[in-house]
Amino acid sequence: MTTKTRLLLKLAGATGALLLSLGVAAPQEARAELRIDITRGVSEPLPIAITSFAGAGGRDAQLGADISKVISADLERSGLFKPLDPRGFLQTPEQLRSGEPRYQDWKALGAQALVAGNTTTGGDGRMKVDFRLWDVAAGQYMQGLSYSASPQEWRRIAHIVADAIYKRLTGEDGYFDTRIVYVAESGPANARKKQLAIMDQDSANHQFLTDGQTLVLTPRFSPTSQEITYMSYFNKKPRVYLFNIDTGRQEVLGDFPGMTFAPRFSPDGNKVIMSMAQNGNTDIYTLDLRTRRQTQLTDAPGIDTGPSYSPDGQKIVFESDRGGTQQLYVMGADGSGVKRLTFGEGRYGTPVWSPRGDLIAFTRQRGSSFAIGVIRPDGTGERILTEAFHVEGPTWAPNGRVLMFFKDLPTGDGRGRNANLYSIDITGANERRVSTPVGASDPAWSPLIP
Amino acid sequence: MLKTKVGRRLFVGDWRKEAALVLTSPANQQLSFKGSLNMRMKFLALAAVALLAACESTPNDAANGANTGAQQTSVRPGSAEDFVVNVGDRVFFGLDRFDLSPEARATLDRQAKWLQTYGSVTVTVEGHADERGTREYNLALGERRANSVKNYLAAKGIPAARVNVVSYGKERPAVVGSNEAAWSQNRRAVTVVN
Numbered sequence: 001m002t003t004k005t006r007l008l009l010k011l012a013g014a015t016g017a018l019l020l021s022l023g024v025a026a027p028q029e030a031r032a033e034l035r036i037d038i039t040r041g042v043s044e045p046l047p048i049a050i051t052s053f054a055g056a057g058g059r060d061a062q063l064g065a066d067i068s069k070v071i072s073a074d075l076e077r078s079g080l081f082k083p084l085d086p087r088g089f090l091q092t093p094e095q096l097r098s099g100e101p102r103y104q105d106w107k108a109l110g111a112q113a114l115v116a117g118n119t120t121t122g123g124d125g126r127m128k129v130d131f132r133l134w135d136v137a138a139g140q141y142m143q144g145l146s147y148s149a150s151p152q153e154w155r156r157i158a159h160i161v162a163d164a165i166y167k168r169l170t171g172e173d174g175y176f177d178t179r180i181v182y183v184a185e186s187g188p189a190n191a192r193k194k195q196l197a198i199m200d201q202d203s204a205n206h207q208f209l210t211d212g213q214t215l216v217l218t219p220r221f222s223p224t225s226q227e228i229t230y231m232s233y234f235n236k237k238p239r240v241y242l243f244n245i246d247t248g249r250q251e252v253l254g255d256f257p258g259m260t261f262a263p264r265f266s267p268d269g270n271k272v273i274m275s276m277a278q279n280g281n282t283d284i285y286t287l288d289l290r291t292r293r294q295t296q297l298t299d300a301p302g303i304d305t306g307p308s309y310s311p312d313g314q315k316i317v318f319e320s321d322r323g324g325t326q327q328l329y330v331m332g333a334d335g336s337g338v339k340r341l342t343f344g345e346g347r348y349g350t351p352v353w354s355p356r357g358d359l360i361a362f363t364r365q366r367g368s369s370f371a372i373g374v375i376r377p378d379g380t381g382e383r384i385l386t387e388a389f390h391v392e393g394p395t396w397a398p399n400g401r402v403l404m405f406f407k408d409l410p411t412g413d414g415r416g417r418n419a420n421l422y423s424i425d426i427t428g429a430n431e432r433r434v435s436t437p438v439g440a441s442d443p444a445w446s447p448l449i450p
Numbered sequence: 451m452l453k454t455k456v457g458r459r460l461f462v463g464d465w466r467k468e469a470a471l472v473l474t475s476p477a478n479q480q481l482s483f484k485g486s487l488n489m490r491m492k493f494l495a496l497a498a499v500a501l502l503a504a505c506e507s508t509p510n511d512a513a514n515g516a517n518t519g520a521q522q523t524s525v526r527p528g529s530a531e532d533f534v535v536n537v538g539d540r541v542f543f544g545l546d547r548f549d550l551s552p553e554a555r556a557t558l559d560r561q562a563k564w565l566q567t568y569g570s571v572t573v574t575v576e577g578h579a580d581e582r583g584t585r586e587y588n589l590a591l592g593e594r595r596a597n598s599v600k601n602y603l604a605a606k607g608i609p610a611a612r613v614n615v616v617s618y619g620k621e622r623p624a625v626v627g628s629n630e631a632a633w634s635q636n637r638r639a640v641t642v643v644n
Contacts, residue, residue, distance in 0.1 A: 280597035
């Protein structure tokens with residue numbers, strides 16, 4: 001059984017839209033499934049053999065080898081897979097192309113899953129990549145997919161293949177074909193230069209979006225378009241802006257008398273929710289991007305900020321000091337029915353609703369101790385994932401299984417600070433530094449690239 | 451090159467220039483300003499030096515005013531330098547607080563008097579927070595602090611139209627360091643002559 005679908009890929013910074021044809025060869029479902037239970041936390045990562053996607057030679061051979069490296073690195077970074085050293089492989093990619101795997105050979109290496117692939121460039125200059133996945137222990141074929149795209153898009157194809165393998169083996173959507181927008185930091189701590197920057201989730205294809213002449217903070221991706229909302233001190237007037245990644249165009253959002261900040265998109269991409277501070281009072285507002293109508297949602301005296309929508313758009317979590325200290329609250333999308341969510345010791349801020357809807361991530365502060373944690377939207381199940389002086393600003397991978405945040409640590413001489421990005425599994429396992437060319441804070445994870 | 455003797459290391463920056471103005475403290479205890487300075491930077495630097503020389507660990511609003519002595523000779527009355535050196539441009543706040551201490555009110559009384567004397571001057575009050583808070587909360591807190599100053603000045607007869615406010619949250623610390631001495635100097639509102 002084969003189904004054919006076509007996806008339109010819109011890529012920023014590339015040569016515009018390109019058409020990716022996706023041939024899906026869905027195999028018959030296996031019974032005794034090879035499957036990673038990712039809800040368990042630190043289980044043993046699954047040993048997986050990923051052979052070179054090398055094509056017939058020349059450029060295809062190099063591309064194919066590079067593609068397997070990117071797939072291996074993606075799966076390894078997830079903490080759920082252990083790619084095996086290819087130097088131990090006994091069957092060549094050519095042998096796997098033409099026939100069945102010799103399961104005994106792969107079993108002997110300790111592999112539980114096997115991936116083989118092929119890269120060819122057609123007469124039209126387009127690259128075709130296909131892969132197959134086998135369950136080694138069961139001696140069964142699991143999945144095969146084929147993609148074609150411009151050769152410049154080889155990294156995206158690799159991420160898409162990694163997402164397919166992740167999904168087939170965990171049952172959850174992948175998150176490798178995504179990008180990170182963040183604030184790149186350089187210069188001394190008291191006059192920090194801050195620029196918007198964007199990169200793939202594996203740190204490749206890094207580019208700066210702004211030049212650092214103006215202080216910028218808290219970028220967040222649109223769920224539906226190649227746009228970012230963020231805060232800028234352009235002309236010394238701190239306001240929320242919209243940045244178009246394709247065109248570089250920046251535009252102030254709304255006409256507010258006071259400072260606007262803490263912006264996030266609504267799940268349908270049609271609104272930006274944010275805070276406005278005026279006369280010492282901070283409240284939450286929405287701006288409808290189509291009608292440009294501004295709506296005030298809170299009017300309590302004090303600081304109401306950090307709003308984030310639930311994925312169904314029905315609720316909003318935010319932080320407020322209306323009860324005396326900074327705590328998390330949930331209200332309806334129209335501002336009605338405010339309920340306090342956190343009652344723990346300390347101060348709670350930067351709530352972000354998971355794209356799956358099941359959890360809200362936050363930053364918690366007790367004295368000088370900062371932590372990243374999660375809590376269920378009904379206020380139960382609070383868990384701390386990582387703690388340091390200081391960590392801040394979680395953002396969700398689109399599958400709701402991984403968080404990214406930043407750590408701002410004092411330098412060795414105690415006279416400065418260095419901020420860097422980290423990712424962590426929602427079980428609290430697999431905390432890893434995310435590589436950036438300069439210091440980094442305020443990360444925001446994109447949705448899966450459409 | 452401006453040189454002055456101060457027995458303490460510090461950093462001074464001016465975000466307006468996006469340029470680092472770094473004070474280094476070599477073994478001979480002389481501070482040297484690196485890079486070319488315009489007048490405003492000099493004023494800020496003088497103020498910071500005077501301030502830090504006056505208070506070793508905790509800020510003292512009163513000391514930030516008329517008693518700093520040495521560098522007053524060439525100050526033009528009514529100038530930004532006059533305000534910084536002879537009036538005192540900043541007040542400090544307690545942790546997560548935005549109420550004004552008696553020292554802060556004394557400084558603001560001097561600011562109000564000066565602003566009444568020089569009635570055409572407008573100012574921007576910049577509110578700041580220390581690093582122990584989340585970025586967005588601190589932006590709101592800085593705005594609250596700047597407004598405390600604006601409201602106090604208004605109560606002393608300075609029209610709101612002459613006083614602009616802006617918050618920098620924890621983005622622009624006056625003193626770099628993760629200790630109470632640094633934090634207490636960073637929880638501040640600074641009145642800047644436009």
